[in-house]
Amino acid sequence: MRKILVVGAGQAGLQIALGLQSQGYEVTLMSNRTADEVRSGRVMSTQCMFHTALQHERDLQVNFWESQAPKIEGVGVSVAGPDSSPSSQLRSSRGGPNRVIDWVGKLDGYAQSVDQRVKMAGWMETFAQRGGQLVIHGAAVSDLDYFSRTYDLVLVSAGKGELVSMFERDASRSPYDAPQRALAVAYVHGMGPRPEHPEFDAVRCNLVPGVGELFVMPTLTTSGRADILFWEGVPGGPLDVFQGVKDPSEHLALTLELLEKFTPWEYARATKVELTDAGGTLSGRYAPTVRKPIGQLPGGGLVLGVADVVVANDPITGQGSNSASKCAASYLDSIITHGDKPFDGDWMQATFDRYWETAQHVTKWTNAMLSPPPEHVLNLIGAAGQLQPAADRFANGFNDPSDFENFFYEPEKTGAYLTGLTG
Numbered sequence: 001m002r003k004i005l006v007v008g009a010g011q012a013g014l015q016i017a018l019g020l021q022s023q024g025y026e027v028t029l030m031s032n033r034t035a036d037e038v039r040s041g042r043v044m045s046t047q048c049m050f051h052t053a054l055q056h057e058r059d060l061q062v063n064f065w066e067s068q069a070p071k072i073e074g075v076g077v078s079v080a081g082p083d084s085s086p087s088s089q090l091r092s093s094r095g096g097p098n099r100v101i102d103w104v105g106k107l108d109g110y111a112q113s114v115d116q117r118v119k120m121a122g123w124m125e126t127f128a129q130r131g132g133q134l135v136i137h138g139a140a141v142s143d144l145d146y147f148s149r150t151y152d153l154v155l156v157s158a159g160k161g162e163l164v165s166m167f168e169r170d171a172s173r174s175p176y177d178a179p180q181r182a183l184a185v186a187y188v189h190g191m192g193p194r195p196e197h198p199e200f201d202a203v204r205c206n207l208v209p210g211v212g213e214l215f216v217m218p219t220l221t222t223s224g225r226a227d228i229l230f231w232e233g234v235p236g237g238p239l240d241v242f243q244g245v246k247d248p249s250e251h252l253a254l255t256l257e258l259l260e261k262f263t264p265w266e267y268a269r270a271t272k273v274e275l276t277d278a279g280g281t282l283s284g285r286y287a288p289t290v291r292k293p294i295g296q297l298p299g300g301g302l303v304l305g306v307a308d309v310v311v312a313n314d315p316i317t318g319q320g321s322n323s324a325s326k327c328a329a330s331y332l333d334s335i336i337t338h339g340d341k342p343f344d345g346d347w348m349q350a351t352f353d354r355y356w357e358t359a360q361h362v363t364k365w366t367n368a369m370l371s372p373p374p375e376h377v378l379n380l381i382g383a384a385g386q387l388q389p390a391a392d393r394f395a396n397g398f399n400d401p402s403d404f405e406n407f408f409y410e411p412e413k414t415g416a417y418l419t420g421l422t423g
């Protein structure tokens with residue numbers, strides 16, 4: 001059977017490794033950390049995954065945490081108004097800015113977030129228990145040079161780490177060359193429900209114009225159900241204050257201070273929270289980047305980049321793990337249907353091009369959401385408060401961002417869509 005090396009044990013690498021393994025391929029998986037190190041380490045993401053991406057895990061029968069993880073049934077949008085606007089419809093009882101927009105769209109299929117510390121550690125153990133060769137080693141380019149001669153195919157699924165340097169940046173698909181948001185995540189226990197819909201969970205997107213965004217979502221972490229408070233701050237702005245904050249308690253205190261100031265309606269349900277664990281915080285930033293999919297090694301061998309290695313979007317739209325799952329499913333099918341033919345450069349390019357058919361919509365939408373919204377998008381988001389079908393459609397776009405082509409980017413299409421709804 002064909003020998004395949006997968007470098008990097010994240011969402012994409014593990015999904016491909018487990019999928020190939022179940023088909024009888026001889027798979028080696030290289031990870032720079034053991035399962036225990038991942039499980040007891042720092043959180044890595046907020047990893048909210050929608051129906052299509054979750055279905056790929058079900059198809060491989062590796063949805064081990066589905067019954068325990070909270071079911072996220074909606075996506076809500078709140079927009080903060082100016083601090084003292086008397087015309088704001090939803091006044092905050094605690095002072096601070098009000099909400100000028102506030103709605104929740106229902107998802108056709110539920111979403112879930114399983115802490116990657118839980119999932120990746122569990123999947124690594126499953127891979128090894130099923131007889132897979134798990135090598136704990138941080139791969140360098142020189143290692144890959146050697147392995148590309150001994151394996152039929154080398155896949156690089158090492159996320160945004162140093163190995164990306166092997167893959168040329170695709171400037172035509174990467175409009176930004178610097179980070180567009182400063183990221184700060186805190187996993188907490190003790191968060192109350194949103195009073196507007198206490199009967200179901202939703203990802204709550206809170207937009208603070210000119211300042212950034214706060215995302216709140218439930219997750220399953222190492223200590224059970226928790227909620228994630230995730231600030232995305234415009235660089236240099238008032239949310240860009242987490243750099244150099246090393247103490248997790250200080251990180252949480254800062255997170256809550258910003259909640260109280262910019263999103264008091266979310267602060268109101270966060271007054272009793274505490275961190276899930278000492279590894280429950282994360283901060284950082286990166287530039288959204290699309291890369292050329294094939295890496296050429298010094299010895300002439302070729303490797304194929306996977307998921308974040310080749311298409312890394314800002315997490316503002318919560319798409320990276322979804323894309324990693326979709327990329328893994330697409331590559332898996334391309335590998336299996338290729339049979340015994342060589343995995344040459346043409347096949348690698350075609351394999352990536354097939355994935356890009358899906359990924360391009362994610363990149364286009366995510367990059368659009370990083371800029372201040374044009375008037376027709378503001379109208380759409382505003383109208384969704386009165387038009388439930390528009391709220392639902394927006395929410396379901398998180399599952400399939402290609403639908404935004406039909407009603408989001410062009411003012412004419414947005415106008416026609418809204419007119420169609422109002423008759």
Ligand SMILES: Cc1cc2nc3c(=O)[nH]c(=O)nc-3n(C[C@H](O)[C@H](O)[C@H](O)COP(=O)(O)OP(=O)(O)OC[C@H]3O[C@@H](n4cnc5c(N)ncnc54)[C@H](O)[C@@H]3O)c2cc1C
Nearest residue numbers: 008010011012032045047048139159307308319320321322
């Ligand atoms: C703050 C934040 C919030 C996010 N929220 C969401 C969200 O809500 N929804 C969503 O869908 N996405 C979200 N994402 C994005 C998502 O987490 C990533 O896009 C996704 O994990 C990418 O999967 P991957 O398999 O490509 O890479 P990764 O998950 O990064 O996995 C790569 C693995 O390779 C390992 N590795 C690195 N270098 C080497 C090496 N040299 N040798 C061996 N192993 C190596 C790493 O340790 C890691 O385990 C978020 C990201 C961030 C930063």
